[in-house]
Amino acid sequence: MPSKLQMFSLQVWDRGIKITVLNKPKATFLIIYKQTGDMKKIFILLLSFFCFFGFAQNRKPVAIIFDTDIAPDFDDVGAMALLHAFADRGEARILATISCNSFETTVPTLSVLNTYFGRPDIPVGIVKQILPNKNCSQFWAQAIVAKYPHALQSNDEAVDAVKLYRKILSSQPDKSVTVVSVGFFTNLAGLLNSTADEYSTLTGKALVKKKVKQLVSMAARIDKDGRSGYEFNVMVDAAASKKVFANWPTPVTISGFEIGEKILTGIRLIHNQTIQNSPVKDAFEIALTKDSNTVGRNSWDETAVLVAVRGIAPWFGYRRLNFDIEKDGKNVLISGEKFTYLTFKQTPEEIGKVIEDLMMHQPKKQ
Numbered sequence: 001m002p003s004k005l006q007m008f009s010l011q012v013w014d015r016g017i018k019i020t021v022l023n024k025p026k027a028t029f030l031i032i033y034k035q036t037g038d039m040k041k042i043f044i045l046l047l048s049f050f051c052f053f054g055f056a057q058n059r060k061p062v063a064i065i066f067d068t069d070i071a072p073d074f075d076d077v078g079a080m081a082l083l084h085a086f087a088d089r090g091e092a093r094i095l096a097t098i099s100c101n102s103f104e105t106t107v108p109t110l111s112v113l114n115t116y117f118g119r120p121d122i123p124v125g126i127v128k129q130i131l132p133n134k135n136c137s138q139f140w141a142q143a144i145v146a147k148y149p150h151a152l153q154s155n156d157e158a159v160d161a162v163k164l165y166r167k168i169l170s171s172q173p174d175k176s177v178t179v180v181s182v183g184f185f186t187n188l189a190g191l192l193n194s195t196a197d198e199y200s201t202l203t204g205k206a207l208v209k210k211k212v213k214q215l216v217s218m219a220a221r222i223d224k225d226g227r228s229g230y231e232f233n234v235m236v237d238a239a240a241s242k243k244v245f246a247n248w249p250t251p252v253t254i255s256g257f258e259i260g261e262k263i264l265t266g267i268r269l270i271h272n273q274t275i276q277n278s279p280v281k282d283a284f285e286i287a288l289t290k291d292s293n294t295v296g297r298n299s300w301d302e303t304a305v306l307v308a309v310r311g312i313a314p315w316f317g318y319r320r321l322n323f324d325i326e327k328d329g330k331n332v333l334i335s336g337e338k339f340t341y342l343t344f345k346q347t348p349e350e351i352g353k354v355i356e357d358l359m360m361h362q363p364k365k366q
Contacts, residue, residue, distance in 0.1 A: 061093040062086075062178050062309050065168060067161075068301070069101040069183025069233070070109050071136040077113065077283040078265060078359045079182055079301035084117035085361035086309045095168050098125040098161050100183040100237075102133045105141040107158040111150035112279050117363045120151045125164035125187075132184050132236050140286040144279040161187040162194050162204075169211040170200040180308045181217040182301035184233055188215075189240035192247055209249040216308040218300045220323060220331045220341075221257035228332040231257045235329030242325035253307060253340040259316070260300030262348040265356040267296045272360055280359065302355045307342065315351045317343040 066083055070076035086092035097114060099106035107126050114122045136142060152158060165187065169177060181188060194204035202210065219241075221229030234241040266284040275281050288297065303316075312318055322336030344351075 059091075061090055063093045063095055063172060063176050064308060065096045065098065065165065065177060065179050066094065066305075067098045067100055067179065067181045067183060067187055068110075069106075069132070069134060069236075070099060071101055071103045071106050071141050072134040072232075073297075073300075074138070074140055074283045074287045075260070075297055075299055075301040076182060077109075077140075077280055078297075078299065078355070079180075079305045080110075080113045081117075081280045081359045081361060082302055082305040082309075082355065083180075084113070084119070084363070085358045086305070087119070088117070088361065088364050092309050094119065094122050095172070095177065096123040096125060096164055098164060098187060099155075099158070100127050100132065100161070100181075100185070100187045102127055102130060102155065103135050104155060105136055105145055107152050107155040108145040108150050109141045111152035112144050112148045115150050116148060116279050123164055123168065124152055124158045125161040126155050126158040127186050127190075128160045129186075132186055134236065138287040138290045140283040140290075143286055144282050147282065148279045162190040163197070163199075165191045166194060166197060166199045166204070166207060169207050172211050174210055175213050177212050178308050179212055179215045180304055181215060181219070182233070182304050184236045185219075185240040185244040186237045188248070189237070189243040192243060205247060205249055212250045214250055214308075215248055215252045216255070216304050217252065218255045218260065218304040220254055222333070222341075226333075228330055229257065230328075230330050234325060234331055238325060238327060238329035241329065241331075245323055245325050245331075251340065252338065253312070253318075253342070255300070255303040255307060255342045257300065259342050259344070260303050261298050262344075263299040263303065263352045263355065264296030264348070265299045265302065265352050265359060267294070268356050269360055275360060275362065278362075296352070299352060299355050302359070303342070303351070306351075306355060306358075312340075312342065313345070315346050315354065317345040319343060 064083065068076045083092060083094060087094050097110045099110060107124055110124050114120055191204045191208065196202065200207050219231060219233045221231035223229040266288055269281055270285040270288060318340045320337035321341050322334050322338040323331045324334045325331055
């Protein structure tokens, strides 16, 4: 299908150019240059702009399966707000939201957020075993489930996580799906261990290799010793973590504990009076108040979504490394360059502003 014709207005003055996109979504861009009268440079700037704009307009949305432990912390809520904000902008396509945590509020919470953002029919899956089961001790999940509408009332109404993974992956183009994991590795290990079924004749590992483009995960930690650390998502199901870290067959990008730890968000959100009746705002307000937190929550999970959709640059750099996972869940550096591990390029404050702006996105009117 041919792409939609974009209309622009162009204003030129002695030190710059103003370009306004007239079609929806409307946008204005300024190109400033130091020297006047240099038409060659002006032409190159204009050509670069239109090439970049055309590329951005024609980018396909990133197809995402979101795997979360949503309950023991509330940065998952912020991550889902980012995900839906990107979907509303045409930057992401949410294939499924899946819980790796069997705690009773997880499926209803996913359903609350999907419904709030106008996507109540997004497939929802959950781990179908007793453990892991990590509760919501701050009671923000219980509060938003009680207050807001949701299609799925209990975990029993969601499908088995591994079956949902296999169903979704088998229906997607090869090398097209980004898996975002911001919780335990239980579901991903189960997927790797899975065998042929009604959806695919492939083993789980072969199906992942065929259909998944990349895994982006909030996981692991490098402490002051520079070689190891303990991180919650890895520790909770250490055997599953070891399975995934050793056997995942696609590129993996990891946002480690020390990245999200320094990026604080939520204070602008809860004080934004233009946002009313929002489960995102409510979750942050309840949890921050309970913790007497006046500076903001660490943005661990939001960084994974940001990178999964928009890429590593310009916010982060990276280094290549490899981990082994020990029996107690400790991640230890070993030789190799299997993983892309994020480092800071911009300041935590700069990245936090980008993240929180997206967290304050409001649902598109239906």
